[in-house]
Amino acid sequence: MMDRPEKKPVKPDKKSALAKAEHYCAYQERSQQELRDKLYEWGLWSNEVEEVISELIQTNFLNEERFTKAYVSGKFNIKxxxxxxxxxxxxxxRVPDKMISNALKAIDYDEYLKTILMLAEKKLPSISEKDPYKRKYKLVSYLLARGFENDLIFEVLKANDLA
Structure with a gap:
């Protein structure tokens, strides 16, 4: 078996990088940072990276607000x-805080509470702990790890006699 020299990835020119980036953004919503990282990974220089990004923003392939809304909705409704x-x-x-809080406001409060309850009811049977305090602690820890707020967890558990 002969040793072949390792192929070095070819640095795309700006035009082909733009086409590749359009495809990358069309496949799935991306944040500016994700795209920036990808363009650097492809070997582009920083001025080229910023040019490609601003061109994709102008052509609406890249839209941070649209990405943020899609991310919030996917992570809440699916995951x-x-x-x-x-x-x-x-x-x-690296999504701006203002954009994050606006997108989070789109989550319906009642749906949010229902989701906490649904996850709690689903998790409870799998907790084998006999001590009710430890059992509750494990359930609360699980819900906190899923990213729910402490006060809402207790509110939901109490209102549904799960605590």
Whole structure:
């Protein structure tokens, strides 16, 4: 077996990088930071990265607000994450705080409480702890890890006689 020299990835020119980035953004909503990281990964220089990003914003392939709304709705409706965990995820993607809080306002309060209850009822049978205090602690810890707020967890558990 002959040793082949390792192929170095070819740095795309701005035009092909733009086309590749359009495809990347059309496939799924992206944050500016995700795209920025991807463009650097492809070997573009910082001035090219910013040019490609501003061009994608102008052509509406990249829209941070649309991304934020899609992220919030997906993480809440599909993954059943709480607002704290969603907010943390968006902060990691460097989404502005104002945009995060506006997108989180779109989550219906009653749906939010129903989701906490649904997760609690689903989790409870799998907690084998006999001591009611430890059992409650494990349930609350689980819901906190899902990103729900402490006061709301207790409110829901108390109102539904789960605590």
């Amino acid at each position: 059943h994450w709480g607002k704290m965990k969603i907010k943390q995820g968006l902060k990691l993607k």
